[in-house]
Amino acid sequence: MSDGDAVLFAEPGARWRAVAYGPLLCLLVLVLELVTSSPAHWFALIFCGALIAAFVALQVVAGRRHVSVELTESTLRQGAETLPLTGVAAVLPERDENSWNDEDWESARALGELSGVPRRRKGIGLRLRDGGLVQAWARDHRGLRTALTEVLGSDGAGVLESDGTGALRPDGSEVLRSDGAGVLGPDGAGVLGPDGAGVLGPDGAGVLGPDGAGVLGPDGAGVLRSDGAEVPRGDGTEVPRAEGAEERHGENGADG
Numbered sequence: 001m002s003d004g005d006a007v008l009f010a011e012p013g014a015r016w017r018a019v020a021y022g023p024l025l026c027l028l029v030l031v032l033e034l035v036t037s038s039p040a041h042w043f044a045l046i047f048c049g050a051l052i053a054a055f056v057a058l059q060v061v062a063g064r065r066h067v068s069v070e071l072t073e074s075t076l077r078q079g080a081e082t083l084p085l086t087g088v089a090a091v092l093p094e095r096d097e098n099s100w101n102d103e104d105w106e107s108a109r110a111l112g113e114l115s116g117v118p119r120r121r122k123g124i125g126l127r128l129r130d131g132g133l134v135q136a137w138a139r140d141h142r143g144l145r146t147a148l149t150e151v152l153g154s155d156g157a158g159v160l161e162s163d164g165t166g167a168l169r170p171d172g173s174e175v176l177r178s179d180g181a182g183v184l185g186p187d188g189a190g191v192l193g194p195d196g197a198g199v200l201g202p203d204g205a206g207v208l209g210p211d212g213a214g215v216l217g218p219d220g221a222g223v224l225r226s227d228g229a230e231v232p233r234g235d236g237t238e239v240p241r242a243e244g245a246e247e248r249h250g251e252n253g254a255d256g
Contacts, residue, residue, distance in 0.1 A: 005072035009147040011138055013079075014063025022052025067118045069138050071147050078136060079112030091148050092125030092133075108133035124148070 026049035033040045070077040075084055095103050105125025110117045111134055117123045123135035124145050138144035 005074055007070060007072055008151055009069065009071040009138075009144050011067075011069040011140065012064055013066065013068035014060040016060055018060060019053050019057050022056060023049035025049075026052070066112065066114060067121065069144065071144065071151065073151060076111070076136060076148070078110075079114065081112050083111060083134075083136075085151060087129055088126050088148075088152060089129045090127045091145060091152060092127055094145075105133045105135060108135050110135045110137060112137075 026045040030040060030042070030045045032038075066079045068077070068079065074086075075082050076088075077083075092103070092105050095106065103125060105127075106123065108125070110123065112118075117135060117137045121137040121139050122141040123137045124141055126134050126136055126148075128134060136144065136148070
């Protein structure tokens with residue numbers, strides 16, 4: 001965890017107070033023996049209490065190492081594995097309990113060094129920015145899902161809804177749909193598709209691709225590249241602008 005990162009969600013995996021349960025039970029038996037004037041089994045009860053405490057302590061150490069969860073503003077730790085949130089593209093929807101089909105993420109690798117999702121925990125599907133799928137998990141899986149959704153939204157990553165559409169970032173722009181197509185932000189500006197091509201704004205003007213090349217508006221007029229040249233058609237000829245479109249598209253090109 002980086003310095004200054006706040007812990008947004010945490011599960012310890014096991015609590016140290018469990019170590020005291022065995023010795024306390026043995027102490028209770030000893031007190032009952034003394035109160036009832038029965039022979040006190042000092043050695044046996046002390047030995048049993050220490051043995052139980054040692055065994056439970058090993059379980060607590062293992063639980064805190066392998067099934068603990070900690071989410072901060074920059075990382076998600078699952079057991080001994082830490083996943084930077086910059087590598088997470090989206091939190092996938094919960095499985096539809098009425099569906100007979102398994103979701104793709106349910107067969108994905110579970111985070112951590114265990115072979116699968118730990119017992120008494122439930123998986124949460126995550127889509128990585130490289131296109132892969134993994135499962136996060138927690139006992140309070142809904143609490144972890146809520147915290148992940150909030151932190152991924154705050155750093156600009158999208159959270160997919162059940163219909164596959166992207167949710168809004170805090171700056172008002174929308175993220176890509178699950179099918180990879182670009183969508184419009186609420187301010188009317190288009191966002192880029194994964195292939196670098198822009199989508200049209202509601203005013204019919206195209207937006208620039210990352211290489212400075214524009215896309216065509218519905219009136220057949222091209223928008224300007226960053227160097228001021230117009231976008232050519234597929235056959236290499238320049239696209240004629242509609243009358244009065246030069247100023248409009250030039251402004252849109254500069255905005256891109």
